[in-house]
Amino acid sequence: MDFDWLFFAEVTLAALGNSALLALTGLAFVLIYKATRVVNLAIGEMLMVGAYLFFSFTAGLGLPPWGAILLAVVGGALLGATIERAVIRPMLGEAAISVFMVTIGVGSVLIGLTEIIWGAEPTALPDFMGKAPIFIGDAYVSRKVVIGFSVAAAVIAVFLLAFRFWRGGIALRATASDQAAAYSCGINVPAVFSLAWMFAGAAAAGAGILVGAVGGIAPTMGVFGLSALVVVIVGGLDSIAGALIGGVLVGLLEAWCGTYLGGEYKMLATFGLLMLVLLVRPYGLFGTVEIERL
Amino acid sequence: MRIGTLKESYAADEALFDTRTQKAWLGLFFLALLVFPFTAGEYWLYIACLVAIHVISTTGLNILTGFTGLVSLGQAAFMGVGAYTVAVLEARLGTPTLVNLLAAGFVTAAVGALVGLPSLRVKGLYLAMATIAASFILHFIFANWTSVTQGVSGINVPPASVLGFEMARPVQLYWLILPIAVLMVLGAANLFRTRIGRAFIAIRDRDISAEVLGIPLLRYKLMSFALSSFYAGVAGGLWAYFFRVVTPESFPFVYSIFFLAAVIVGGMGTILGGILGAVFMTLVPEVLKLGVGLLSPVLPDAVAILSPVRTIVFGALIVGFLVFEPHGLAEIWRRTRRFFHLWPFKT
Amino acid sequence: MSAASPILSVDAVSLSFGGLKALSGVTFDVAPNSITAVIGPNGAGKTSLFNCVSGFYTPQQGAIRFEGADITRTHPPHRAKIGLARTFQNIALFRGMTVLDNIKLGRHAHMRTNLLDALLYWGRAQREEMALRAEIEEKVIDFLEINHIRNQPVASLAYGLRKRVELARALAMRPKVLMLDEPVAGMNREETEDMARFILDVKEEWGVTILMVEHDMGMVMDISDHVVVLNFGTVIARGKPAEVTQNPDVIRAYLGGTDIEALQRRIQGREAA
Ligand SMILES: Nc1ncnc2c1ncn2[C@@H]1O[C@H](COP(=O)(O)OP(=O)(O)OP(=O)(O)O)[C@@H](O)[C@H]1O
Ligand SMILES: [Mg+2]
Numbered sequence: 081m082d083f084d085w086l087f088f089a090e091v092t093l094a095a096l097g098n099s100a101l102l103a104l105t106g107l108a109f110v111l112i113y114k115a116t117r118v119v120n121l122a123i124g125e126m127l128m129v130g131a132y133l134f135f136s137f138t139a140g141l142g143l144p145p146w147g148a149i150l151l152a153v154v155g156g157a158l159l160g161a162t163i164e165r166a167v168i169r170p171m172l173g174e175a176a177i178s179v180f181m182v183t184i185g186v187g188s189v190l191i192g193l194t195e196i197i198w199g200a201e202p203t204a205l206p207d208f209m210g211k212a213p214i215f216i217g218d219a220y221v222s223r224k225v226v227i228g229f230s231v232a233a234a235v236i237a238v239f240l241l242a243f244r245f246w247r248g249g250i251a252l253r254a255t256a257s258d259q260a261a262a263y264s265c266g267i268n269v270p271a272v273f274s275l276a277w278m279f280a281g282a283a284a285a286g287a288g289i290l291v292g293a294v295g296g297i298a299p300t301m302g303v304f305g306l307s308a309l310v311v312v313i314v315g316g317l318d319s320i321a322g323a324l325i326g327g328v329l330v331g332l333l334e335a336w337c338g339t340y341l342g343g344e345y346k347m348l349a350t351f352g353l354l355m356l357v358l359l360v361r362p363y364g365l366f367g368t369v370e371i372e373r374l
Numbered sequence: 375m376r377i378g379t380l381k382e383s384y385a386a387d388e389a390l391f392d393t394r395t396q397k398a399w400l401g402l403f404f405l406a407l408l409v410f411p412f413t414a415g416e417y418w419l420y421i422a423c424l425v426a427i428h429v430i431s432t433t434g435l436n437i438l439t440g441f442t443g444l445v446s447l448g449q450a451a452f453m454g455v456g457a458y459t460v461a462v463l464e465a466r467l468g469t470p471t472l473v474n475l476l477a478a479g480f481v482t483a484a485v486g487a488l489v490g491l492p493s494l495r496v497k498g499l500y501l502a503m504a505t506i507a508a509s510f511i512l513h514f515i516f517a518n519w520t521s522v523t524q525g526v527s528g529i530n531v532p533p534a535s536v537l538g539f540e541m542a543r544p545v546q547l548y549w550l551i552l553p554i555a556v557l558m559v560l561g562a563a564n565l566f567r568t569r570i571g572r573a574f575i576a577i578r579d580r581d582i583s584a585e586v587l588g589i590p591l592l593r594y595k596l597m598s599f600a601l602s603s604f605y606a607g608v609a610g611g612l613w614a615y616f617f618r619v620v621t622p623e624s625f626p627f628v629y630s631i632f633f634l635a636a637v638i639v640g641g642m643g644t645i646l647g648g649i650l651g652a653v654f655m656t657l658v659p660e661v662l663k664l665g666v667g668l669l670s671p672v673l674p675d676a677v678a679i680l681s682p683v684r685t686i687v688f689g690a691l692i693v694g695f696l697v698f699e700p701h702g703l704a705e706i707w708r709r710t711r712r713f714f715h716l717w718p719f720k721t
Numbered sequence: 722m723s724a725a726s727p728i729l730s731v732d733a734v735s736l737s738f739g740g741l742k743a744l745s746g747v748t749f750d751v752a753p754n755s756i757t758a759v760i761g762p763n764g765a766g767k768t769s770l771f772n773c774v775s776g777f778y779t780p781q782q783g784a785i786r787f788e789g790a791d792i793t794r795t796h797p798p799h800r801a802k803i804g805l806a807r808t809f810q811n812i813a814l815f816r817g818m819t820v821l822d823n824i825k826l827g828r829h830a831h832m833r834t835n836l837l838d839a840l841l842y843w844g845r846a847q848r849e850e851m852a853l854r855a856e857i858e859e860k861v862i863d864f865l866e867i868n869h870i871r872n873q874p875v876a877s878l879a880y881g882l883r884k885r886v887e888l889a890r891a892l893a894m895r896p897k898v899l900m901l902d903e904p905v906a907g908m909n910r911e912e913t914e915d916m917a918r919f920i921l922d923v924k925e926e927w928g929v930t931i932l933m934v935e936h937d938m939g940m941v942m943d944i945s946d947h948v949v950v951l952n953f954g955t956v957i958a959r960g961k962p963a964e965v966t967q968n969p970d971v972i973r974a975y976l977g978g979t980d981i982e983a984l985q986r987r988i989q990g991r992e993a994a
Binding site for chain 3: 388562572579
């Protein structure tokens with residue numbers, strides 16, 4: 081039997097769309113981790129809420145897609161800021177593991193709220209991207225995937241630029257590298273924390289809209305966040321480059337396993353990879369090795 | 375009011391329950407447990423059995439997370455391993471119930487130690503990720519290793535039987551589940567009177583200095599994983615006898631969050647906390663059900679929101695306790711007791 | 722130095738972190754039943770040296786020998802078991818345990834209770850725990866005068882007491898060599914004197930060899946038999962306390978100095994506190 085290269089190329093291209101979304105979610109995650117050292121397990125649920133907000137604004141209120149996107153992203157940012165202010169900040173100075181568990185609780189609350197407000201049934205997002213397929217060479221790619229990829233890539237680029245050049249971004253990086261020093265330089269560290277959560281919330285909401293556009297929305301779509309978690313562990317919790325490369329790796333792995341072995345192998349492959357990385361290279365490809373001193 | 379206790383000897387000082395009042399209360403409590411099945415109805419016996427199963431599993435997770443500081447989100451999956459072990463042994467081989475339960479404990483302990491292996495290299499959050507990964511991988515195995523687990527259709531479990539007594543109903547199973555729970559909780563309490571328990575706590579508080587003080591980290595972390603999983607395995611085995619059918623959906627990820635919540639709500643790192651947490655968290659959904667029942671005449675779709683409300687309450691309890699009462703119900707209990715001991719003086 | 726063969730010897734030990742050389746070719750011996758002080762300015766590598774000896778760091782070069790055996794590549798728990806005990810510069814007590822449990826923990830490596838014993842708390846576990854309790858009460862707690870705090874959680878203790886509990890825990894380890902990293906740092910005069918007395922008693926009554934890092938020159942001069950001076954990871958002087966303080970290299974290293982007289986006074990601890 082001949083290997084169908086065209087099909088393989090199509091699968092791979094589609095996978096890259098997913099990869100970009102994973103990378104974007106991973107970026108949101110890394111953003112929070114770098115600035116606040118919080119491992120946010122609720123990132124998948126924040127993403128889900130973003131998608132549902134978009135759903136409400138378009139299907140519910142009948143807003144045009146761009147307006148709904150804008151509002152959903154702002155909503156995501158607000159959600160991020162609220163979570164930070166309400167439950168993360170009181171935990172300042174507590175053990176990292178406790179804060180981690182708080183985010184698990186937050187995720188659980190978000191899932192429940194979503195089910196109450198929007199119902200437990202999966203739904204499709206209204207189509208706002210058009211359907212005409214796109215061909216790259218001979219390979220067919222769904223339009224949604226192409227748009228998802230492009231948007232995610234653009235957003236990632238904007239983020240990277242903002243880090244480098246914008247004042248807030250620089251304050252963020254300063255805080256990430258040394259909290260006490262940032263304090264003494266007059267940087268408003270709590271504000272930076274809020275900022276990081278807002279950006280992450282916005283990025284997650286954006287990713288949620290794109291994920292929802294491709295695969296539909298459901299209260300269980302937060303598991304996408306688990307894949308994103310694998311992404312950042314593979315890449316290194318505090319590495320933006322790691323999130324991007326990890327995103328590509330996990331996206332490809334999931335698609336190939338999902339296609340050639342069967343859908344149920346997707347999760348297996350992802351989490352198998354996670355176990356492997358933890359055993360072989362625990363701080364990921366680019367993560368900073370944590371040094372402890374006695 | 376009582377102030378102070380005179381310690382007779384070191385042995386008395388090291389006893390689990392040292393004052394006479396404590397012993398009296400404990401005796402009363404056991405008496406109540408003995409009388410309970412003769413007075414309670416089917417529903418309350420059902421709840422009691424479920425609580426006892428959850429106490430075992432929560433105590434196990436408490437050993438790992440509360441005492442050793444290794445967060446696990448795989449407790450439900452580990453229970454699944456125990457449940458499947460019992461189901462397969464009981465349905466295929468028909469081996470004796472107690473043997474099956476023991477086997478469930480040991481098989482799960484082995485799986486748990488395997489999952490703990492990354493603690494060779496990583497700790498804290500990374501390890502928590504490993505347990506998440508493990509729980510999804512185990513779930514995959516439950517669903518897809520059809521020759522053993524019968525896939526999604528699951529396995530029907532014949533009733534437990536001990537010394538020729540068949541135990542199918544809660545009122546019978548009570549006499550199997552409760553003694554096991556009591557023994558296992560006592561075992562855990564004993565553990566923390568010895569060097570092994572101290573080693574666990576030292577690892578939680580500061581593992582690198584523990585190592586320099588003579589504690590081999592990897593061995594003790596794996597031991598904690600194995601022991602915690604042993605508890606989960608036995609709890610899972612009892613679960614299988616209790617519900618009599620085991621499917622991959624029996625042990626979802628939220629069930630793991632349930633146990634984590636129980637440990638947090640009850641009080642991380644205290645034996646009493648594990649018990650209180652398990653009781654509390656098992657009763658919460660029941661109370662919610664009750665509330666929904668009351669509401670349903672007014673609010674027609676109240677039943678539909680039961681499951682999401684439960685999810686919210688679990689999450690909110692985790693957050694609320696971590697933020698406001700990180701030592702959990704056990705601490706509240708301690709404060710209350712203190713208040714009454716010293717009454718009428720101010721604390 | 723005494724003629725007896727050294728109980729601990731550090732032989733050409735080098736340790737670097739990336740580009741930073743924390744220790745280069747550090748060599749010295751510790752004679753049995755003596756007090757050896759390691760001194761040096763901040764960042765000289767004293768704590769790193771302790772970490773090499775107790776096994777938290779593995780030096781890139783050199784060897785560490787304990788009672789003649791090379792232990793350079795053994796694991797920390799093994800070293801604890803054969804008799805190397807220590808305290809930490811930044812107190813490392815276990816916050817979730819009482820004073821008594823912290824001290825008991827020190828004995829871990831010498832106990833045999835296994836998991837099954839522990840769960841049942843029957844036979845060996847109980848015997849061992851009782852013996853341990855009795856011994857710690859009589860030998861350690863009474864000795865260090867911490868009876869009144871034994872059941873308190875360590876988090877509630879004042880700084881000086883915490884240091885004392887750390888010492889108690891190290892003593893519970895049945896040390897042959899006791900390593901103390903700045904045992905009196907941050908203590909007032911009275912607490913310092915108490916601690917100095919305890920250290921001397923440990924040496925004399927228990928026959929334990931002591932290796933300590935200390936900045937308090939007064940105390941170093943008073944109680945140590947031998948002093949090793951580290952600067953930028955190298956040994957720049959060693960000898961009897963009085964000899965070392967006369968060494969111009971030491972004076973310069975310590976004070977970058979010009980005014981030798983004033984510096985000498987400071988080194989000799991007359992200006993301390
Ligand atoms: N784990 C580590 N990684 C990188 N550098 C380290 C590490 N541990 C120590 N150092 C560096 O090694 C050097 C020696 O440190 P060390 O703690 O041994 O000094 P010290 O003599 O104990 O100083 P102090 O008197 O302040 O306690 C310092 O420059 C320190 O920053
Ligand atoms: Mg030091």
